[in-house]
Amino acid sequence: MNTPSAAGARAGGRFGRQAEAGRNDLLVLAAARAVFAEQGAEAPVSAIAERAGVGIGTLYRRYGSKVQLLQRLCAVGIAQTTEALRQALDEGGSGWEALARYMARAVEVRAGAFASLAGTFPVPEEVAVANERAKGLLERLLERGLADRTVREDVTALDITHVIELFSRYPRRTEEDDHARRRMLALTLDGLRGGHAGLPGPRPDWREYDRTWDDAGARWAGPGAGLPGPPGAESQKSLPS
Template sequence: MKKTDPGRLRAGGRFGRQAEAERNDLLVLNAARAVFAEQGANAPVADIAALAGVGIGTLYRRYGSKEQLLQHLCAIGIAQTIADLKDAVQAEGTGWEALARYMASAVDARAGAFAGLAGTFSLPEEVSAANDRARTLAEELLRRGHDDGTVRGDVTTLDITHIVEMFSRCPRRTEQDDHARRRMLTLTLDGLSTARTELPGPQPDWAEYQQSWDAPDRPS
Protein backbone atom coordinates (compact mmCIF):
# COMPACT_ATOMS: atom_id res chain seq x y z
CA MET A 1 0.00 0.00 0.00
CA LYS A 2 1.33 3.42 -0.95
CA LYS A 3 2.20 5.58 2.03
CA THR A 4 1.07 9.18 2.29
CA ASP A 5 3.84 11.74 2.33
CA PRO A 6 3.48 13.56 5.71
CA GLY A 7 4.90 16.71 4.18
CA ARG A 8 2.24 16.78 1.49
CA LEU A 9 -0.45 16.08 4.09
CA ARG A 10 0.65 19.05 6.15
CA ALA A 11 1.01 21.34 3.14
CA GLY A 12 -2.20 20.61 1.29
CA GLY A 13 -4.18 18.01 3.25
CA ARG A 14 -5.95 17.91 6.57
CA PHE A 15 -3.07 19.38 8.58
CA GLY A 16 -2.58 22.16 6.04
CA ARG A 17 -6.27 23.08 6.17
CA GLN A 18 -6.24 22.97 9.95
CA ALA A 19 -3.25 25.30 10.10
CA GLU A 20 -4.96 27.68 7.69
CA ALA A 21 -8.15 27.62 9.77
CA GLU A 22 -6.20 28.41 12.94
CA ARG A 23 -4.36 31.21 11.18
CA ASN A 24 -7.63 32.69 9.90
CA ASP A 25 -9.16 32.42 13.37
CA LEU A 26 -6.28 34.37 14.87
CA LEU A 27 -6.63 37.04 12.18
CA VAL A 28 -10.37 37.32 12.86
CA LEU A 29 -9.92 37.58 16.63
CA ASN A 30 -7.23 40.27 16.37
CA ALA A 31 -9.30 42.22 13.86
CA ALA A 32 -12.47 41.90 15.95
CA ARG A 33 -10.71 43.16 19.06
CA ALA A 34 -9.45 46.23 17.19
CA VAL A 35 -12.73 46.98 15.41
CA PHE A 36 -14.93 46.58 18.49
CA ALA A 37 -12.52 48.65 20.56
CA GLU A 38 -12.70 51.58 18.16
CA GLN A 39 -16.26 51.33 16.80
CA GLY A 40 -18.26 49.77 19.63
CA ALA A 41 -21.09 47.24 19.57
CA ASN A 42 -22.55 48.49 16.28
CA ALA A 43 -19.37 47.71 14.35
CA PRO A 44 -20.27 45.84 11.14
CA VAL A 45 -19.03 42.27 10.93
CA ALA A 46 -17.96 43.12 7.38
CA ASP A 47 -15.37 45.54 8.80
CA ILE A 48 -13.90 42.75 10.91
CA ALA A 49 -13.69 40.39 7.95
CA ALA A 50 -12.10 43.12 5.80
CA LEU A 51 -9.46 43.95 8.40
CA ALA A 52 -8.71 40.25 8.90
CA GLY A 53 -8.48 39.71 5.15
CA VAL A 54 -11.02 36.87 5.15
CA GLY A 55 -14.48 36.46 3.68
CA ILE A 56 -17.70 36.94 5.65
CA GLY A 57 -18.45 33.25 5.14
CA THR A 58 -15.19 32.26 6.82
CA LEU A 59 -16.07 34.36 9.84
CA TYR A 60 -19.60 33.02 10.19
CA ARG A 61 -18.50 29.41 9.79
CA ARG A 62 -16.45 29.87 12.95
CA TYR A 63 -18.84 32.13 14.85
CA GLY A 64 -22.56 31.89 14.24
CA SER A 65 -23.27 35.42 15.41
CA LYS A 66 -21.65 38.63 16.55
CA GLU A 67 -22.60 37.75 20.14
CA GLN A 68 -20.78 34.41 19.94
CA LEU A 69 -17.71 36.20 18.64
CA LEU A 70 -17.84 38.71 21.49
CA GLN A 71 -18.31 35.98 24.08
CA HIS A 72 -15.32 34.07 22.74
CA LEU A 73 -13.18 37.21 22.71
CA CYS A 74 -14.12 37.94 26.32
CA ALA A 75 -13.28 34.38 27.35
CA ILE A 76 -9.79 34.37 25.84
CA GLY A 77 -9.21 37.96 26.94
CA ILE A 78 -9.95 37.32 30.62
CA ALA A 79 -7.85 34.14 30.52
CA GLN A 80 -4.88 36.19 29.29
CA THR A 81 -5.56 38.88 31.90
CA ILE A 82 -5.49 36.27 34.68
CA ALA A 83 -2.21 34.85 33.37
CA ASP A 84 -0.66 38.35 33.19
CA LEU A 85 -1.88 39.23 36.69
CA LYS A 86 -0.39 36.03 38.12
CA ASP A 87 2.95 36.91 36.53
CA ALA A 88 2.76 40.45 37.91
CA VAL A 89 1.93 39.28 41.43
CA GLN A 90 5.02 37.03 41.40
CA ALA A 91 7.33 39.53 39.68
CA GLU A 92 10.32 41.06 41.42
CA GLY A 93 10.67 44.76 42.11
CA THR A 94 8.46 47.28 43.85
CA GLY A 95 4.70 47.10 43.86
CA TRP A 96 4.49 50.09 41.53
CA GLU A 97 6.93 48.52 39.07
CA ALA A 98 4.94 45.28 38.96
CA LEU A 99 1.66 47.16 38.56
CA ALA A 100 3.05 49.43 35.84
CA ARG A 101 4.40 46.47 33.85
CA TYR A 102 1.07 44.67 34.09
CA MET A 103 -0.90 47.73 32.98
CA ALA A 104 1.40 48.41 30.02
CA SER A 105 0.99 44.79 28.93
CA ALA A 106 -2.79 44.92 29.39
CA VAL A 107 -3.07 48.07 27.30
CA ASP A 108 -0.92 46.60 24.53
CA ALA A 109 -3.25 43.57 24.47
CA ARG A 110 -6.36 45.83 24.52
CA ALA A 111 -7.54 44.00 27.62
CA GLY A 112 -10.22 46.63 28.20
CA ALA A 113 -11.43 46.75 24.61
CA PHE A 114 -14.96 45.61 25.41
CA ALA A 115 -15.85 48.06 28.16
CA GLY A 116 -17.87 50.15 25.71
CA LEU A 117 -19.92 47.06 24.87
CA ALA A 118 -20.99 46.42 28.46
CA GLY A 119 -24.61 45.31 28.66
CA THR A 120 -25.00 44.75 24.91
CA PHE A 121 -24.41 40.98 25.09
CA SER A 122 -24.65 38.27 27.72
CA LEU A 123 -21.59 36.98 29.56
CA PRO A 124 -21.24 33.20 29.98
CA GLU A 125 -21.07 32.09 33.62
CA GLU A 126 -17.48 30.93 33.26
CA VAL A 127 -16.44 34.39 32.05
CA SER A 128 -18.17 36.06 35.00
CA ALA A 129 -16.37 33.67 37.37
CA ALA A 130 -13.06 34.42 35.65
CA ASN A 131 -13.72 38.15 36.03
CA ASP A 132 -14.04 37.63 39.79
CA ARG A 133 -10.74 35.74 39.83
CA ALA A 134 -9.04 38.54 37.90
CA ARG A 135 -10.38 41.12 40.32
CA THR A 136 -8.99 39.16 43.29
CA LEU A 137 -5.56 39.01 41.66
CA ALA A 138 -5.67 42.72 40.80
CA GLU A 139 -6.48 43.53 44.43
CA GLU A 140 -3.51 41.43 45.53
CA LEU A 141 -1.25 43.22 43.07
CA LEU A 142 -2.41 46.67 44.13
CA ARG A 143 -2.16 45.79 47.83
CA ARG A 144 1.50 45.00 47.28
CA GLY A 145 2.06 48.55 46.05
CA HIS A 146 0.10 50.01 48.95
CA ASP A 147 1.99 47.89 51.48
CA ASP A 148 5.46 48.89 50.26
CA GLY A 149 4.40 52.53 49.90
CA THR A 150 5.17 52.84 46.17
CA VAL A 151 1.55 53.17 44.96
CA ARG A 152 -0.59 56.01 46.25
CA GLY A 153 -3.08 54.81 48.83
CA ASP A 154 -6.21 56.26 47.24
CA VAL A 155 -5.83 54.23 44.02
CA THR A 156 -8.32 51.36 43.71
CA THR A 157 -8.47 48.32 41.44
CA LEU A 158 -11.39 49.89 39.61
CA ASP A 159 -9.20 52.93 38.89
CA ILE A 160 -6.74 50.49 37.31
CA THR A 161 -9.54 48.87 35.30
CA HIS A 162 -10.78 52.23 34.02
CA ILE A 163 -7.28 53.26 32.92
CA VAL A 164 -6.78 50.01 30.99
CA GLU A 165 -10.22 50.39 29.39
CA MET A 166 -9.62 53.97 28.26
CA PHE A 167 -6.23 53.26 26.71
CA SER A 168 -7.49 50.05 25.09
CA ARG A 169 -9.89 52.15 23.00
CA CYS A 170 -7.21 54.55 21.73
CA PRO A 171 -6.89 54.45 17.91
CA ARG A 172 -3.78 52.69 16.58
CA ARG A 173 -3.98 53.45 12.90
CA THR A 174 -0.57 55.07 12.58
CA GLU A 175 2.82 54.99 14.23
CA GLN A 176 2.07 58.44 15.60
CA ASP A 177 -1.11 57.12 17.28
CA ASP A 178 0.87 54.38 18.98
CA HIS A 179 3.59 56.79 20.07
CA ALA A 180 1.07 59.21 21.56
CA ARG A 181 -0.69 56.39 23.42
CA ARG A 182 2.57 55.18 24.95
CA ARG A 183 3.50 58.70 26.07
CA MET A 184 0.10 59.30 27.68
CA LEU A 185 0.19 55.89 29.37
CA THR A 186 3.65 56.61 30.78
CA LEU A 187 2.38 59.89 32.25
CA THR A 188 -0.64 58.10 33.71
CA LEU A 189 1.42 55.32 35.26
CA ASP A 190 3.72 57.91 36.82
CA GLY A 191 0.64 59.43 38.41
CA LEU A 192 -0.08 56.18 40.29
CA SER A 193 3.08 56.47 42.35
CA THR A 194 3.13 58.05 45.80
CA ALA A 195 3.35 61.75 46.71
CA ARG A 196 0.78 62.94 44.18
CA THR A 197 -2.20 65.29 44.29
CA GLU A 198 -5.31 63.82 45.92
CA LEU A 199 -7.67 62.24 43.40
CA PRO A 200 -10.90 64.20 42.80
CA GLY A 201 -14.36 62.90 43.71
CA PRO A 202 -15.43 59.74 45.50
CA GLN A 203 -13.86 56.35 44.88
CA PRO A 204 -15.57 54.47 42.01
CA ASP A 205 -18.11 51.83 43.01
CA TRP A 206 -17.74 48.19 41.91
CA ALA A 207 -21.47 47.46 42.22
CA GLU A 208 -22.35 50.21 39.74
CA TYR A 209 -19.63 49.04 37.36
CA GLN A 210 -20.77 45.41 37.50
CA GLN A 211 -24.36 46.48 36.87
CA SER A 212 -23.31 48.04 33.57
CA TRP A 213 -22.47 44.56 32.29
CA ASP A 214 -25.98 43.20 32.88
CA ALA A 215 -27.52 42.31 29.54
CA PRO A 216 -30.83 44.07 28.79
CA ASP A 217 -34.04 42.11 29.23
CA ARG A 218 -35.07 40.49 25.99
CA PRO A 219 -38.67 40.07 24.87
CA SER A 220 -39.96 36.54 25.35
Protein backbone atom coordinates in the same frame (compact mmCIF):
# COMPACT_ATOMS: atom_id res chain seq x y z
CA MET B 1 -4.59 1.85 -3.21
CA ASN B 2 -3.52 3.65 -0.07
CA THR B 3 0.24 3.95 0.00
CA PRO B 4 2.23 5.39 2.92
CA SER B 5 3.07 8.43 0.84
CA ALA B 6 -0.59 9.01 -0.09
CA ALA B 7 -1.70 8.65 3.53
CA GLY B 8 1.01 11.04 4.61
CA ALA B 9 -0.06 13.55 2.00
CA ARG B 10 -3.66 13.41 3.21
CA ALA B 11 -2.57 13.83 6.83
CA GLY B 12 -0.31 16.70 5.88
CA GLY B 13 -3.14 18.36 4.00
CA ARG B 14 -5.48 17.97 6.98
CA PHE B 15 -2.96 19.43 9.40
CA GLY B 16 -2.23 22.22 6.95
CA ARG B 17 -5.91 23.14 6.77
CA GLN B 18 -6.16 23.05 10.56
CA ALA B 19 -3.14 25.31 10.88
CA GLU B 20 -4.62 27.73 8.36
CA ALA B 21 -7.93 27.73 10.23
CA GLY B 22 -6.08 28.50 13.45
CA ARG B 23 -4.22 31.39 11.83
CA ASN B 24 -7.45 32.75 10.38
CA ASP B 25 -9.11 32.56 13.79
CA LEU B 26 -6.31 34.62 15.34
CA LEU B 27 -6.62 37.17 12.54
CA VAL B 28 -10.39 37.39 13.02
CA LEU B 29 -10.13 37.81 16.80
CA ALA B 30 -7.48 40.53 16.52
CA ALA B 31 -9.48 42.35 13.87
CA ALA B 32 -12.75 42.01 15.78
CA ARG B 33 -11.21 43.39 18.95
CA ALA B 34 -9.89 46.42 17.08
CA VAL B 35 -13.12 47.05 15.16
CA PHE B 36 -15.40 46.69 18.18
CA ALA B 37 -13.10 48.89 20.27
CA GLU B 38 -13.19 51.62 17.63
CA GLN B 39 -16.77 51.33 16.33
CA GLY B 40 -18.76 49.67 19.12
CA ALA B 41 -21.18 46.75 18.97
CA GLU B 42 -22.91 48.16 15.89
CA ALA B 43 -19.79 47.56 13.77
CA PRO B 44 -20.63 45.46 10.69
CA VAL B 45 -19.20 41.97 10.42
CA SER B 46 -17.91 42.89 6.97
CA ALA B 47 -15.57 45.45 8.58
CA ILE B 48 -14.08 42.70 10.74
CA ALA B 49 -13.54 40.39 7.77
CA GLU B 50 -11.93 43.22 5.80
CA ARG B 51 -9.61 44.15 8.69
CA ALA B 52 -8.63 40.48 9.12
CA GLY B 53 -8.04 39.99 5.40
CA VAL B 54 -10.34 36.96 5.22
CA GLY B 55 -13.57 36.23 3.42
CA ILE B 56 -16.77 36.87 5.30
CA GLY B 57 -17.63 33.19 4.84
CA THR B 58 -14.58 32.26 6.92
CA LEU B 59 -15.87 34.38 9.77
CA TYR B 60 -19.39 32.96 9.64
CA ARG B 61 -18.12 29.38 9.54
CA ARG B 62 -16.24 29.97 12.79
CA TYR B 63 -18.80 32.14 14.59
CA GLY B 64 -22.50 31.72 13.93
CA SER B 65 -23.44 35.11 15.35
CA LYS B 66 -21.93 38.36 16.48
CA VAL B 67 -22.88 37.43 20.04
CA GLN B 68 -20.72 34.31 19.87
CA LEU B 69 -17.80 36.35 18.54
CA LEU B 70 -18.15 38.90 21.35
CA GLN B 71 -18.31 36.14 23.94
CA ARG B 72 -15.17 34.53 22.56
CA LEU B 73 -13.34 37.86 22.59
CA CYS B 74 -14.43 38.46 26.17
CA ALA B 75 -13.09 35.05 27.23
CA VAL B 76 -9.78 35.62 25.44
CA GLY B 77 -9.43 39.08 26.98
CA ILE B 78 -9.95 37.78 30.52
CA ALA B 79 -7.46 34.96 29.92
CA GLN B 80 -4.85 37.48 28.71
CA THR B 81 -5.57 39.76 31.66
CA THR B 82 -5.20 36.89 34.12
CA GLU B 83 -1.90 35.82 32.59
CA ALA B 84 -0.56 39.39 32.72
CA LEU B 85 -1.61 39.71 36.37
CA ARG B 86 0.07 36.44 37.33
CA GLN B 87 3.26 37.45 35.57
CA ALA B 88 3.28 40.78 37.40
CA LEU B 89 2.69 39.10 40.76
CA ASP B 90 5.53 36.62 40.14
CA GLU B 91 8.07 39.23 39.05
CA GLY B 92 10.34 41.18 41.36
CA GLY B 93 10.66 44.89 41.89
CA SER B 94 8.51 47.38 43.74
CA GLY B 95 4.75 47.27 43.84
CA TRP B 96 4.55 50.23 41.45
CA GLU B 97 6.92 48.53 38.99
CA ALA B 98 4.81 45.36 39.02
CA LEU B 99 1.60 47.35 38.56
CA ALA B 100 3.12 49.38 35.72
CA ARG B 101 4.25 46.23 33.91
CA TYR B 102 0.78 44.72 34.22
CA MET B 103 -0.95 47.85 32.95
CA ALA B 104 1.41 48.15 29.98
CA ARG B 105 0.73 44.54 29.00
CA ALA B 106 -3.02 44.89 29.47
CA VAL B 107 -3.14 48.03 27.34
CA GLU B 108 -1.00 46.41 24.64
CA VAL B 109 -3.53 43.57 24.19
CA ARG B 110 -6.49 45.97 24.62
CA ALA B 111 -7.77 44.07 27.64
CA GLY B 112 -10.34 46.78 28.38
CA ALA B 113 -11.64 47.21 24.85
CA PHE B 114 -15.16 46.01 25.64
CA ALA B 115 -16.13 48.37 28.43
CA SER B 116 -18.29 50.37 26.04
CA LEU B 117 -20.18 47.16 25.15
CA ALA B 118 -21.18 46.44 28.75
CA GLY B 119 -24.66 44.98 28.93
CA THR B 120 -25.05 44.46 25.18
CA PHE B 121 -24.30 40.73 25.15
CA PRO B 122 -24.71 37.89 27.67
CA VAL B 123 -21.50 36.68 29.31
CA PRO B 124 -21.32 32.91 29.97
CA GLU B 125 -21.09 31.84 33.60
CA GLU B 126 -17.59 30.36 33.26
CA VAL B 127 -16.30 33.64 31.85
CA ALA B 128 -17.87 35.58 34.71
CA VAL B 129 -16.20 33.26 37.23
CA ALA B 130 -12.83 33.72 35.51
CA ASN B 131 -13.35 37.47 35.65
CA GLU B 132 -13.94 37.38 39.40
CA ARG B 133 -10.64 35.54 39.81
CA ALA B 134 -8.89 38.20 37.73
CA LYS B 135 -10.38 40.95 39.90
CA GLY B 136 -8.98 39.21 42.97
CA LEU B 137 -5.51 39.08 41.39
CA LEU B 138 -5.69 42.78 40.57
CA GLU B 139 -6.61 43.59 44.17
CA ARG B 140 -3.58 41.58 45.33
CA LEU B 141 -1.30 43.40 42.91
CA LEU B 142 -2.51 46.79 44.07
CA GLU B 143 -2.14 45.80 47.74
CA ARG B 144 1.52 45.07 47.05
CA GLY B 145 2.07 48.62 45.88
CA LEU B 146 0.10 50.09 48.76
CA ALA B 147 2.02 47.98 51.27
CA ASP B 148 5.45 49.18 50.12
CA ARG B 149 4.11 52.73 49.62
CA THR B 150 5.27 52.92 46.00
CA VAL B 151 1.67 53.35 44.78
CA ARG B 152 -0.47 56.30 45.84
CA GLU B 153 -2.80 55.40 48.67
CA ASP B 154 -6.00 56.85 47.20
CA VAL B 155 -6.07 54.68 44.04
CA THR B 156 -8.34 51.64 43.74
CA ALA B 157 -8.34 48.51 41.59
CA LEU B 158 -11.34 49.90 39.73
CA ASP B 159 -9.37 53.07 38.96
CA ILE B 160 -6.74 50.83 37.36
CA THR B 161 -9.45 49.04 35.38
CA HIS B 162 -10.83 52.35 34.11
CA VAL B 163 -7.39 53.51 32.98
CA ILE B 164 -6.83 50.28 31.03
CA GLU B 165 -10.26 50.62 29.43
CA LEU B 166 -9.55 54.17 28.29
CA PHE B 167 -6.19 53.29 26.76
CA SER B 168 -7.58 50.13 25.16
CA ARG B 169 -9.85 52.30 23.01
CA TYR B 170 -7.02 54.58 21.88
CA PRO B 171 -6.70 54.58 18.03
CA ARG B 172 -3.94 52.39 16.59
CA ARG B 173 -3.92 53.25 12.93
CA THR B 174 -0.39 54.66 12.64
CA GLU B 175 2.99 54.53 14.34
CA GLU B 176 2.26 58.03 15.61
CA ASP B 177 -0.84 56.67 17.37
CA ASP B 178 1.25 54.00 19.08
CA HIS B 179 3.89 56.51 20.11
CA ALA B 180 1.31 58.92 21.54
CA ARG B 181 -0.44 56.11 23.43
CA ARG B 182 2.80 54.97 25.06
CA ARG B 183 3.69 58.53 26.09
CA MET B 184 0.27 59.14 27.62
CA LEU B 185 0.42 55.80 29.44
CA ALA B 186 3.87 56.65 30.84
CA LEU B 187 2.51 59.95 32.16
CA THR B 188 -0.45 58.15 33.72
CA LEU B 189 1.73 55.50 35.34
CA ASP B 190 3.93 58.19 36.86
CA GLY B 191 0.81 59.68 38.44
CA LEU B 192 0.21 56.38 40.26
CA ARG B 193 3.45 56.63 42.22
CA GLY B 194 3.34 56.97 45.97
CA GLY B 195 3.38 60.50 47.34
CA HIS B 196 0.57 61.85 45.19
CA ALA B 197 -2.80 62.52 46.78
CA GLY B 198 -6.08 64.29 46.20
CA LEU B 199 -8.02 62.37 43.53
CA PRO B 200 -11.36 64.12 42.92
CA GLY B 201 -14.73 62.60 43.76
CA PRO B 202 -15.67 59.46 45.72
CA ARG B 203 -13.81 56.18 45.38
CA PRO B 204 -15.35 54.09 42.55
CA ASP B 205 -17.39 51.06 43.56
CA TRP B 206 -17.25 47.62 41.89
CA ARG B 207 -20.98 47.16 42.53
CA GLU B 208 -21.90 50.15 40.41
CA TYR B 209 -19.49 49.02 37.70
CA ASP B 210 -20.94 45.50 37.74
CA ARG B 211 -24.46 46.80 37.25
CA THR B 212 -23.52 48.11 33.81
CA TRP B 213 -23.11 44.49 32.71
CA ASP B 214 -26.55 43.36 33.95
CA ASP B 215 -29.68 42.58 31.91
CA ALA B 216 -27.81 41.93 28.68
CA GLY B 217 -30.67 39.91 27.27
CA ALA B 218 -33.08 42.82 27.65
CA ARG B 219 -30.66 45.34 26.19
CA TRP B 220 -29.31 43.27 23.29
CA ALA B 221 -30.44 44.79 20.01
CA GLY B 222 -28.97 45.63 16.61
CA PRO B 223 -25.58 43.87 16.56
CA GLY B 224 -27.10 40.39 16.24
CA ALA B 225 -29.99 41.25 13.96
CA GLY B 226 -30.67 38.54 11.40
CA LEU B 227 -28.20 36.12 12.97
CA PRO B 228 -28.91 33.13 15.22
CA GLY B 229 -28.42 33.66 18.93
CA PRO B 230 -25.78 31.74 20.89
CA PRO B 231 -26.74 28.26 22.07
CA GLY B 232 -27.74 28.09 25.72
CA ALA B 233 -28.30 31.84 25.97
CA GLU B 234 -31.15 31.29 28.38
CA SER B 235 -28.68 29.94 30.96
CA GLN B 236 -26.23 32.82 30.63
CA LYS B 237 -26.05 36.01 32.63
CA SER B 238 -24.19 39.25 32.20
CA LEU B 239 -21.26 40.13 34.42
CA PRO B 240 -18.22 42.39 34.03
CA SER B 241 -15.51 41.41 31.59
